[in-house]
Amino acid sequence: MPDDARDPLVVAVLCAAWCRTCGEFQLVVERLAAARPRVRFVWIDIEDDSELCGDLDIEDFPTLAVLRGATPIHFGTSLPLEAIVGRLVDELATRGVDASVEWPDAVRALAAAIHTRALKGEGA
Numbered sequence: 001m002p003d004d005a006r007d008p009l010v011v012a013v014l015c016a017a018w019c020r021t022c023g024e025f026q027l028v029v030e031r032l033a034a035a036r037p038r039v040r041f042v043w044i045d046i047e048d049d050s051e052l053c054g055d056l057d058i059e060d061f062p063t064l065a066v067l068r069g070a071t072p073i074h075f076g077t078s079l080p081l082e083a084i085v086g087r088l089v090d091e092l093a094t095r096g097v098d099a100s101v102e103w104p105d106a107v108r109a110l111a112a113a114i115h116t117r118a119l120k121g122e123g124a
Contacts, residue, residue, distance in 0.1 A: 007069035009039045009093050012114055014053065014063040016046050022061050025080040032086055039089060042114065052113050055106040064088070065107065070115035071097045075107045 013029055015022030026043065033041040046053050059077060066074035066089070074092055078085055103111075 009089070010067040010114060010118065011039060011041045011089055012044050012065040012067065012110070013041065014044050014046055014056070014058055014065060015061050017048070019061045021080055025062050028080060028082045028085065031082060032089065035086070036089060036093075039093060040118070052110065052117075054109050054113075056110060057106070065110055065114075066092050067111045067114060068097050070112050072101075072103045072107050072111045073097060075103065 011032075013025070015025065017023075029041055029043065033039070044052060046056070046058055062078055062080055063076065064074065064078050064085070065072060073095060074088070078088065
């Protein structure tokens with residue numbers, strides 16, 4: 001396993017309170033989190049947490065930002081299906097950070113903000 005794989009994997013789920021799919025997906029996320037105690041799942045409401053989301057362009061829900069430390073390793077929409085998200089998270093958990101990926105500034109800012117809050121012991 002790469003050295004940076006020692007940093008915990010964080011899966012930030014970006015949704016909105018008004019989104020029915022997100023509401024249904026929240027139970028899926030809770031099951032995924034219970035089955036993967038070494039992965040930290042955080043729920044981010046893009047409206048309630050707008051200062052955290054900054055200039056992110058969210059095209060659809062749910063959108064997942066998967067981070068290792070303060071570095072993004074995945075960002076994009078996902079089907080809200082437990083098996084699909086579970087496989088994605090399990091695969092990403094085995095990977096380190098790919099320094100060659102050029103993430104948009106807004107994605108890097110989100111990763112840094114989530115990491116900073118985690119270090120302070122705050123929820124996302």
